[in-house]
Amino acid sequence: MFARMVEMGIYVLMMFMAVLYVCNAFTPIDNYLIDCGSLSNTTVGQRTFMADTSLSWTLTTSTNSMANTSSNSVSSLYQKARIFTNPSSYSFPIKQQGRHFIRLYFFAFSSQSFKLSTANFSVSTQDSVLLHSFPANSASTPLFKEYSVNITHSTLILSFVPTANKSLAFINAIEVVSVPDNLISDTAQTVNPLGNYQGLSVEPLETVFRINNGGPLVTPANDTLWRTWQPDQSFLLDKNFSKPVSYSGNINYAASSGVTREIAPDVVYSTATELVSTISTTQNARFNVTWQFDVDAGSSYLIRMHFCDIVSTTLNELYFSVYISSYSAVSNLDLSAASANVLATPYYMDFVVKMDDGLSKLNISIGPSSLDNVLPDGILNGLEIMKMNSSGTAHVVSPQGSKANVGVIVGAVLGAVAALAIAVCIVFTLLKRRRRSRMGRKPNTKAWLPFSINGTISQSLGSRFSNGTTATLGQNVSLGYQFSFAVLQEATNNFDEAWVIGVGGFGKVYKGVLRDETRVAVKRGNPKSQQGLNEFRTEIELLSRLRHRHLVSLIGYCDERNEMILVYEYMEKGTLKNHLYGSDLPNLSWKQRLEICIGSARGLHYLHTGQAKAIIHRDVKSANILLDENLMAKVADFGLSKTGPELDQTHVSTAVKGSFGYLDPEYFRRQQLTEKSDVYSFGVVLLEVLCARPVIDPTLPREMVNLAEWAMKFQRRGELDQIIDPRIAGTIRPGSLRKFGETVEKCLADCGVDRPGMGDVLWNLEYVLQLQDAESGFTDVDSITRIDELPTQVQNINTTESVTVGVLDQSANDLSDVSMSRVFSQLVKSEGR
């Protein structure tokens, strides 16, 4: 538990570091900087390399030779060397196990007594050989080597072993520095064959190239982890196809899924090499921008690509494809979707590639997307190529078994396998539905009633929307009601920009009025977005199976002319968020707020339990809770929903989605998506409801930026009453607040297993409401009246909730409203005693 708290603490700290601009904020726990063979300490930038003579305890050697050169052409670290003629070693006590950079500085100069260019030696740790034999061709220039090694011992022993009796070993300077644990995750995507590589966390890595594309040389003093980033111009195969771009605004680390300045600093993300979009966008003018690197044939490499959309002026403009060694790595990468729909948000992807034997050139390319109506474009902001020790194929697992990976869109699974899977799945679904339609007169209560396969119901609805709408029941039995494009054009005043009521990752949402005066919300997908198409299918698939009074209902859809349009019931009062802050809307009372929370909890509970397979919403937030004219809450936006691995295979994007500030830290850390991730996000919503402030507000003082973190401090101290929205502060009964605070705290538990299920949350919120009512009613009324009152309440709940019960009882759900109300009445009674 303590370790978890520490982990949580580090996570929160990283969040803060992302939110607040702090340069060089990372302080390595282990930080050894050694100037070998030197008599005095050497300061480089802001760091001091200590003379190893004053650190003789670190050095084990039988020879004690040092040399220096008067050459001033190289940095002072290279001007002195320690020389070994026998196996020798440095040992470093390690305070924090985990990844460390081991950086080695070599310069084979000649002094009176030694000719270092004749040296031939190896360098190794207890676990791995870093350098097999010192390269003879590096005589006249300094050689810098950087390794990233997961050290699991309490001491690192770095050995220098001359390979033959007469040969030398030498070293000019050494760094052994802790690295943040999240810098290298355990998994990466493989490109050939497609799959997931697991086991990176124990892999020693050698940095062979680290590139700041389109930008200047970044020296260690300018990097958060004292790394060096080279410019990319000399690696470009044809400079005519690209141009460097730079951005002077702020890089939005806060909006990213966990990208920090330690992953790469601002200067990397704010410059890029962009594919030159030609004015004539004919098919012939399409080309790739390619960088080429010399690598070792047969070896495996971890390739990290850094992206940040600093070139677009609006979202969903930039789509491009990425290739590694001519293999497709990502098709039609949608940076808007990948980076939480905020421009200038950093994002990175990791790939493992094994070079073919005999192939010593590594090509990295970006090229135009294959989507229609998208300008040829593409960017790359940074690139790291790290050599792996192992073969790179040993731990590849097939995509079927893989989990969602932080920062990785498995967009590349657009290969034949995925296509086949989608096709099989669609055929299967159609067959299944057709069989069902042949089998049953009896409407399947689980299916989506008004628009289900049952023709009569649909037709009666068709007449409701009679004017100008077309019901094509024959072909689209599975997907509900189909609108013609013309009807929706008319309903939305030809997609009038002034009628836009919302914009999301999927596209814009318009207000619409059908001819029979029915008001609808029309969600028009961005036709360019490949991911959008998948989300469109997901949403229709899901919504046609779901029906609940606390979920926003789908009325129909339109897929004419490659359009992806969803038509929803119109929610008069807009989002919960708007009612809480940032607008002039009238204040909601505590009771109204609780009822909204209870309604949303019911909707989510149904999502989690109403189907054979739990549906995880993935983006629970106050902006996705909509209110109807009676302020009844309905959960919206299932575009991000997914039911689990089966569905996942047909949906190629498995990037971490969700909104910053609501994201379950466990999901974030372990990439395990469960219903409890929704419970966490819902806990954050509850706090928003109580405090009426944004979940992340960078303008506030540091300790207040993150709502969940800030409010939980108050809750733990029992001072939640101090941060209540001032407009309702005096109206909340202490018992009600106490129970509410406890519920929130449970939802926000660090580990999913410690969080309650949505059913429990719902139950607790009902209780919070009862406590508010109970206390107000019962303080001056005697207990006999109280008991008389309760059955009426129960009855009321029964009638209003009858629809819900009807649906819920399909799901083997033991928490029916009736039994819950009974429990409440008992609790209220005992509480009153």
Ligand SMILES: *[C@@H]1O[C@H](CO)[C@@H](O)[C@H](O)[C@H]1NC(C)=O
């Ligand atoms: C180098 O710095 C360390 C720590 O500041 C100090 O203990 C040591 O005496 C210095 N060595 C020399 C040679 O100045």
Ligand SMILES: *[C@@H]1O[C@H](CO)[C@@H](O)[C@H](O)[C@H]1NC(C)=O
């Ligand atoms: C450089 O080496 C010479 C002997 O080769 C020695 O006398 C001198 O002190 C050394 N200088 C430094 C700065 O180590």
Ligand SMILES: *[C@@H]1O[C@H](CO)[C@@H](O)[C@H](O)[C@H]1NC(C)=O
């Ligand atoms: C690295 O690879 C070499 C052989 O290529 C092997 O002997 C060594 O054990 C490996 N080291 C690690 C840490 O896997």
Ligand SMILES: *[C@@H]1O[C@H](CO)[C@@H](O)[C@H](O)[C@H]1NC(C)=O
């Ligand atoms: C270094 O030593 C090894 C083993 O003795 C030998 O195979 C290799 O060729 C030598 N390298 C050079 C550059 O002399």
Ligand SMILES: *[C@@H]1O[C@H](CO)[C@@H](O)[C@H](O)[C@H]1NC(C)=O
């Ligand atoms: C190095 O020399 C020792 C004795 O001087 C000898 O036993 C050993 O075999 C030699 N090693 C090599 C690699 O030549």
Ligand SMILES: *[C@@H]1O[C@H](CO)[C@@H](O)[C@H](O)[C@H]1NC(C)=O
């Ligand atoms: C280092 O390796 C151990 C297993 O030996 C692993 O548990 C740990 O997560 C790794 N650390 C990092 C930072 O990858």
Ligand SMILES: *[C@@H]1O[C@H](CO)[C@@H](O)[C@H](O)[C@H]1NC(C)=O
């Ligand atoms: C690096 O830092 C120095 C000062 O610390 C600054 O003058 C310089 O502009 C920085 N360079 C880049 C590329 O950020």
Ligand SMILES: *[C@@H]1O[C@H](CO)[C@@H](O)[C@H](O)[C@H]1NC(C)=O
């Ligand atoms: C690149 O452009 C320059 C002038 O714009 C032209 O002279 C040169 O031939 C071009 N190079 C290639 C490889 O097309």
Ligand SMILES: *[C@@H]1O[C@H](CO)[C@@H](O)[C@H](O)[C@H]1NC(C)=O
């Ligand atoms: C870009 O490179 C990939 C891989 O080599 C290739 O399949 C694709 O056709 C190229 N695209 C263009 C427009 O040249």
Ligand SMILES: *[C@@H]1O[C@H](CO)[C@@H](O)[C@H](O)[C@H]1NC(C)=O
């Ligand atoms: C790298 O790309 C260039 C240009 O597209 C191509 O000519 C070359 O064959 C490629 N090399 C490899 C090793 O894929």
